Amino acid sequence: MTTELTPWTKIAQPHADIADGSFDEGLFAADLGSVARGRGPADYVNPVQFCEKTYLTASLTDVLTRLSRRLSGDESAPSVHRLQTDFGGGKTHTLLSAYHLFRKPDDVAGTALARGLSEQLGGHAIPKATVAVLDGSDLPATPEQVDSDHRLYTLVGHLAWRLGGPTAYDRVAEADRARAGASTHELAELLSAYAPCLVLLDEMLVYLNNALAIETHEGSLAGTTLTIIKNLTQAAAQVPGVAVLATLTSSRMEDYADVSGTEMYERLSRVVGRSENIVTPVEGDDIFPILQRRLFAATGSEEHRRAVADAYGNHYDSLGDVLPSTFREQNYRDRIARAYPFHPELVDLCTHRWGSLSGFQRTRGALRILAHTVKALWRANHDAPLIHLGDLPLYDDAVRGEVLKFAGESYKSALNADIIRPDSKAPQEDQRRGGQAGQMRLATALATTAFANSFSADRVVGASAAQMMIGVTRPGVSRGVLDDVRDALEGALWYMRLEGGRYRFTTEPNLNKVIVEREAAVHGYDVDQRINDAMRKASPSGQGFRVIHNVAEPSALPDDGRLTLGILDPELRLGGDTDSEALEIASQILKTKGAGWRANLNAIVLVAADAHLMSAARSTARTLAAMQDLLGDRYRLARFNAEQKERLRKRASDSEERLPQQIVMAYRHLLALRDANGEGVKVDHSDLGPARMGSTITERVAAHLKDADRLISDQLAPAALLSQRFAVLPADQDAVELDRLLSYFSQYPRLPKLASEKVLSRALASGAESGQFALSSGTSWDAEDALIRFRESVSPDEIVFQPGTWLVRASAAQALLARRQPAGGPDDKETRGEPSGTQAPVVPSGSTPSLPASPTGSGGRAHGGGARGGGRSDHISAVTVSVRGVPGERMREVVKSAVLPLVGAAEVSVDLQIRASGGPQGVPRQTLDLVVKEALRQLGLTDFHVDEHDA
Structure with missing residues (x-):
């Protein structure tokens, strides 16, 4: 539990029989007639037990107080009380309370019920009375033999017998045997003889309906009984110390829906209603x-x-x-x-x-x-x-x-x-x-x-x-x-x-079950079709990738050097029982093109579905197919109401919108080749993690590769092309052709992938302008007529990746230019390798490739490296770069542009000072302690110090 409140099981204590389930079902089905005969659960038959477990409600207090006053001789107290209640509304419990309290008040005097009533009576004792129980469900309409000498015929006989046995019965015996009933006067004399007395009438409608079939001189026993009840209520009003407590029916009128039953209820209500005081036992x-x-x-x-x-x-x-x-x-x-x-x-x-x-x-x-x-x-x-x-x-x-x-x-x-x-x-x-x-x-x-x-x-x-x-x-x-x-x-x-x-x-x-039943009839082809449709929406071409779907074999992916994202067939899943099979097929696709080895090993990336998540996506696709099928079934659709139809359309629309995102979530296993430290290549498996809403597979793959520095879509540092990490220009070579250089990025997994050749074009143009290397075009990079571009502005659009165009080391280019320089000085065009009287040429399609000379012929600007003879060395023994005011969001770019190029050619250490201001809210201490400090420790960088400034 997420609350401090104590469970009720630790506070309340059920009665033992309730807690262990041993209670008698009859405990909640009290029967007045049975209790009067001594039958039933002890909680009802035993007066003390009953009175201890009975709560004295306001309504019960009222009726028992009135009865006490009447039985004590108070003639102003009502003589007849009718319990008006719904079925099971507490009437029988009220009758039993009166039965036990007034029959043997001394026996129950110590109980909570008796003490409560006595308190309401101003401390007076509860009066003792003769109690006669007339339970219509317990009284036979036919004659009842009560002992060897007496048989009871009517309600009068039963009343007399219960008031005083044979002696009382003898008073009415003649009328009872004749089924003639008794007058008000006769009943008043009978009641006077046994006053104070309490008559409890229950279930009378049951008795009356049974009595309808018994014929008498006056018609039926039911009619005689109604007369007796009427005379009884009138007699009770005439005799002090006599009270009648009555209920009319034990059930609803629909249980007596026939004409005779309904009429009998109405007649009984009128008879009792002439002198009744209506009481509702349980209220609110x-x-x-x-x-x-x-x-x-x-x-x-x-x-x-x-x-x-x-x-x-x-x-x-x-x-x-x-x-x-x-x-x-x-x-x-x-x-x-x-x-x-x-x-x-x-x-x-x-x-x-x-x-x-x-x-x-x-x-x-x-x-x-x-x-x-x-x-x-x-x-x-x-x-x-x-x-x-x-x-x-x-x-x-x-x-x-x-x-x-x-x-x-x-x-x-x-x-x-x-x-x-x-x-x-x-x-x-x-x-x-x-x-x-x-x-x-x-x-x-x-x-x-x-x-x-x-x-x-x-x-x-x-x-x-x-x-x-x-x-x-x-x-x-x-x-x-x-x-x-x-x-x-x-x-x-x-x-x-x-x-x-x-x-x-x-x-x-409901609609859910109808859909489930329809799902069972959906063909696998329909599921596959919706998965494929969603897959195309989830993985469009972009981010530099050509996207090919449902890849299941090596021949599905061309080996043309173009950066390609292969979406593996949905059946080739990871995270389930088919891992080994899927990984083996993926390895074959990455390394081979079917008949032989793949040349462009670095141009292919695969992404495979997670077994569990793809199962969920297929479930959605199956449900979608079922709903679309139902929407097209006008006969079945006619059985739905308007609200259900609208809900079905909405659910189908939501599923159709949700399925592509589920596909994005499912395709989270990235597979690509990586260099195995000089021992060939190996398949590298990465988890793309949870998907951001609205993202595509293509975007997730590109973002992951960029974060790992395995995909470059914008800036490639020119110095990286000369670094040991890239190793695209061996130490014993001064130049490499540009078309071959470009192909290296498609072929070798040790290199990052390029989103487009423009990335390399920009790096080459920038490197030539800054003097980190030169660009050359000609039959060879050092041919007499080769055009050299070095320390001058070069547009990336001028660069063409064809044989005859070269990247040349700066030292080699400088040496070549020095040899060409005539005695006349550096202003002569010949010193730059540009023939006299020529304009900067443009390389036409299909012509001999060349790099046009700078239109100005000025030699361009120098960035970090001077010309030979200028007094500056091509290499610097050490360098310290200080940069201030770098915005936090630009930090990654600074590291890539200024730190990584130096890492490839030197031993680099970085002293980093971070100044972070958290604004009015401050920097969360949890971020500082659990994220920043812990991350530095995990990187092995323990030589750090943090100064905290109070706001």
């Missing part, structure tokens, strides 16, 4: 303490719960308008503290969104799901501060079973494909990401949030972007990470849809 956030009391032995201190609530509140504040203002109000912090360790959204989902679904019991269903949730997360040592909606463990059989009861078994496929299995899409996304997202299982949590919000009786289903975030986020989780994971799920899950700004699951596969 009353569910929070109920869940805590039922599921946990302890939930930590109020101080800790408040600290967690404040941390979440501050986190929500930091998200700003991403979340509705409701989540940033103080009231929501209070809700978090009250709901601990559950996040309020999880409880709201169970009790409100799911609570409105047919077949889901709001309180009971929530208790069952949350009990199994606590069990599963406790076993997993869940490390979050709260139990979020996204933490709902749908992988747990019991939790999933409860959800599928209302969602439907058809959602199993969606859960299996996207959420609950290790190979499901969301867990796979978590595993792929790793780090914080993987540890917190953010992808699975977001998918779970979307799935859970997909079910509601509301017309609008699904989770909004804010609901997705609130279902998962916690202190320490950034919005950017969540947005990134959520966006990834849109393109990965098979059953989640984004429609109208809401994420929801359906039983129909």
Whole structure:
């Protein structure tokens, strides 16, 4: 975790049976009739256990207080109470509370429930009463034999028997056997005999629907029963110390959708409604303490719960308008503290969104799901501060079973494909990401949030972007990470849809699965075609390179000396199982031209694809082919809505744009020949590294070679042509022909590659002008009629790379010029080798090559070397060059132009002084310590000193 908040598993303590999963499922399915008969879980049957685990909500306090007043003889207190609640809204728990408290108040006096009620009564004792339970789901409509001498026929018989056994029954026996019911007066006398008494009516609609089939003298037993209930409520109002607590139905009206059932419910409502006081047992956030009391032995201190609530509140504040203002109000912090360790959204989902679904019991269903949730997360040592909606463990059989009861078994496929299995899409996304997202299982949590919000009786289903975030986020989780994971799920899950700004699951596969299915039918040729199209976009000719694609054999690359970048066939990959094969073929291509050895070994560069990255590119190409195929399938396209069609077009467009960049990323293995220190050549393998967005393969190759001084596209120092490193002019030779010189750069891997011959032309022109060497044209460099260009301006455009043009050592050129110089002095044209009366010639195409003389004949300027006889030596014993004010961005150029030329001909040491000002922010100390100093040490340059100046 990236937050200091303590996990709830270290603070809260579930009840032992919840923690180990041994709890009885019946614990959350209380049945009043069964408890009255002594059957069911001990938590319901045992009065003390029940009262210890029951939380006294405001509504429960109200109804129990009113009943206490009535049973104590307060005639102003209501005599009849009707519990109005949704299915599973806490009505049975209210009935059981009244049953245990008033039946044996002394036995439960020490419990939290009894103490709380007594406090509400001003310290008075809870009244004891005779409690008669009439549970319609437990009462047979047919006669019930209760002992050897008594059989009960109607509700009157059951009421009397439960109030006082045989003695009480004898009062109504005749009317009961005749199925005639009882009058208000008769019932008032019966109740008076056993007052104070409490009559609990539950599930009466069940009994009435069963009674419809029983005929009596007055029609049906159902009609008689309605009369009995009406008379009972009226009689209770007449007798002090008598109260009736009733519920009408155990389910929704859709369970009684037939005419008779609906009519019976309406009649029963009217009968009870004449004297009822309506009570809602569980309202609002009353569910929070109920869940805590039922599921946990302890939930930590109020101080800790408040600290967690404040941390979440501050986190929500930091998200700003991403979340509705409701989540940033103080009231929501209070809700978090009250709901601990559950996040309020999880409880709201169970009790409100799911609570409105047919077949889901709001309180009971929530208790069952949350009990199994606590069990599963406790076993997993869940490390979050709260139990979020996204933490709902749908992988747990019991939790999933409860959800599928209302969602439907058809959602199993969606859960299996996207959420609950290790190979499901969301867990796979978590595993792929790793780090914080993987540890917190953010992808699975977001998918779970979307799935859970997909079910509601509301017309609008699904989770909004804010609901997705609130279902998962916690202190320490950034919005950017969540947005990134959520966006990834849109393109990965098979059953989640984004429609109208809401994420929801359906039983129909979404666009992702349709595309995957179509991918299986894509032919390999279609994938290759898209890879090749993208490859051409990713590697255009340029940077001095001719680019040839899909190179798989030596004959694919010409041996003409032209600088060539060969893009190896996508199947010849590195970083996988085919490394040795790919490297062997690459070596053959670099060294041979098919039938024989390649002459221009330095003109060829190869780049190979990374196996893993090319697989990803091929996957994109296959997906692109599938999407383009779908876009062309008008029959299948007609099954998509407008939003899906637009999303398909957008995804296809994005993939088409992304594929060339993936190709650039994949082709990162550079292969070229290098000199093996006089022992031939070897294949050099370099990794180009991660690609910059928008770059091309050609640009990356050129940049890498330039950084390694293996490609020159701009300035070549003239002195380098005479250096030992280049070795293009042997020590025993005074000149080399220019066409041969140019060919050396294509042939010998020890030399840098030239982006064009203009690079060499500029170097030659500059060297001739500066006097580092001379240029000559003629049948030989020292022929009588050879034209010598030395220490004079020469245009690069004048230089032609043909036989008969030469680079001549400066000393040799000076000697030649000295021999030609007549006694008349250096101003005579003959001294420069220029025939009298001639103009500077231009070398026409196809003519004998020559270098034109300077039009001025002035001999040009001298740069670092003088003419023979001028008193200056051709060589200097030592030189010190001081340059000040070099901008940082020009440093590389200075090293190449001023340092490297000297390195080739002398022992060079450089004393470097760097003055760096960091502006108002200063120079980052981390840069100085970890980058600059450490780099100098790794280079072996330990003789350095750093002066730091405070701002």
